[in-house]
Amino acid sequence: MTLRRIHYAFWLMALLGVVGMTQVFAAKKGDNLVQNNDFEDRGVLPWTLWVEDAGAGVAANLLVDKKEQIKGSQSLLIEIKKGGKNNKRIELHQRHFVLKKGQKLTYAMWAKAEDVRPAKMIANHRQAPWTSYGSKNITIQKEWEEFWTTVEMTADDNLVGIYVELRDSIKGDVWFDNFRLYEGDYEPDEELGKKNLAVDAQGKLATAWGQLKK
Ligand SMILES: [Ca+2]
Numbered sequence: 188m189t190l191r192r193i194h195y196a197f198w199l200m201a202l203l204g205v206v207g208m209t210q211v212f213a214a215k216k217g218d219n220l221v222q223n224n225d226f227e228d229r230g231v232l233p234w235t236l237w238v239e240d241a242g243a244g245v246a247a248n249l250l251v252d253k254k255e256q257i258k259g260s261q262s263l264l265i266e267i268k269k270g271g272k273n274n275k276r277i278e279l280h281q282r283h284f285v286l287k288k289g290q291k292l293t294y295a296m297w298a299k300a301e302d303v304r305p306a307k308m309i310a311n312h313r314q315a316p317w318t319s320y321g322s323k324n325i326t327i328q329k330e331w332e333e334f335w336t337t338v339e340m341t342a343d344d345n346l347v348g349i350y351v352e353l354r355d356s357i358k359g360d361v362w363f364d365n366f367r368l369y370e371g372d373y374e375p376d377e378e379l380g381k382k383n384l385a386v387d388a389q390g391k392l393a394t395a396w397g398q399l400k401k
């Protein structure tokens with residue numbers, strides 16, 4: 188291959204890369220169905236907290252935190268003053284959503300915790316038989332991170348809920364921000380996604396440097 192052809196191939200690949208990225212970012216976004224998704228203007232409603240072992244003294248408060256945020260200036264805080272025993276659940280809910288069979292959605296949110304802790308994101312029918320349309324086990328870290336799961340509707344359902352299940356005995360604060368439920372595949376938030384990509388790029392760069400040094 189001549190040098191000129193190598194140059195040509197290089198620029199062609201670069202051009203294809205740019206076109207590909209443009210298509211990703213230009214993809215149509217579905218409307219966010221979550222109410223009070225960013226906790227900027229109102230209190231905590233219509234979010235609700237359910238504590239399985241409240242009778243045994245498990246204490247958790249749900250409030251807006253003006254000191255922590257990943258987007259805007261506020262976030263939602265669950266203050267767990269006393270954790271459950273035997274993995275009793277503390278759950279953050281929003282309901283009901285009216286969804287149709289065949290819809291494929293993305294349920295996404297950002298979270299961070301005072302202490303690293305397991306959690307589960309779930310979208311399901313909010314009464315028996317509690318049909319699950321999508322769920323994911325996650326680990327909430329001490330730094331903000333986005334988590335998401337695909338939600339695939341296998342039935343028409345006007346009693347769909349989304350929630351985060353905390354099932355452990357860990358005390359401490361857990362923050363949430365920028366919840367999304369929308370039709371379509373996962374896409375980064377327009378504002379936060381760029382920060383995400385920057386961090387990812389730096390992480391990969393650091394890895395690459397680490398490998399070169401070996
Ligand atoms: Ca916010």
